[in-house]
Amino acid sequence: METIINSNLLGLVLLTLVAGTIAGILAGLLGVGGGIIVVPLLYYILTFLNYDQSIIMHVAVGTSLFVIVPTSIRSAMQHKKRDSFDARIFKKWFVPMVAGTIIGSIIANYASFKALTGLFASIALIVSLQMFLSSKKSNRNFKIPKFLHLIFPCLIGLISVMMGIGGGTMSVPVMNHLGVGMRKAVGTSASFGTVIAIPGTIGFIVGGMGNPLLPPFSFGYINIMAFSLIVPATLLTVQIGV
Secondary structure: OHHHHHHHHHHHHHHHHHHHHHHHHHHHHHOOOOHHHHHHHHHHHHHHOOOOHHHHHHHHHHHHHHHHHHHHHHHHHHHHHOOOOOHHHHHHHHHHHHHHHHHHHHHHHHOOHHHHHHHHHHHHHHHHHHHHHOOOOOOOOOOOOOOHHHHHHHHHHHHHHHHOOOOHHHHHHHHHHOOOOHHHHHHHHHHHHHHHHHHHHHHHHHHHOOOOOOOOOEEOOEEHHHHHHHHHHHHHHHHHHO
């Protein structure tokens, strides 16, 4: 029996490391934080280990956001070296994106398992279709009202933090259609990953404090053990995708 348990744990550790590797490559390649992979992986691991359904998605999302912090910082630094960063968009979007992230963190902490899971599945499907159908280049440069420069990043921050993602899957297409070149849109999105992940992580730590159903080595809704396995792999591989 002990051999079977150890075998399962070894398999889970290896699977987590593989997911971290893929997440790191995607962070550099697409300007995303890897959460689109990390969240489902952690969801299935926690389900397999029979943790209470009410905390599974919260731990998966919260831990994913924590993973995105070092990943997005590393990715942003790599992109900045290559001059793929739009400071103008970053300054315009910074405050509303932080505001959206804070609001999203509050909502997520009160949301049910079904609500968070449904949101993740729905947005992931929409984003996948969008990435499949859209062109990687846009020759259009839309002039939009100033208030939309507040709404877009606020919504991106709100939705991203509730999904445990860095926001690149949404911010890159929006910036591209606003006339920002794909290279700079991806690089700027990497910086936005940090803007989303830091306040989001804090929100999930506070929201999960004192919950008796959490897995071992948890700090709020952040699982330190999973973080420790995934982060080294992402940091080592993020530059591959840049």
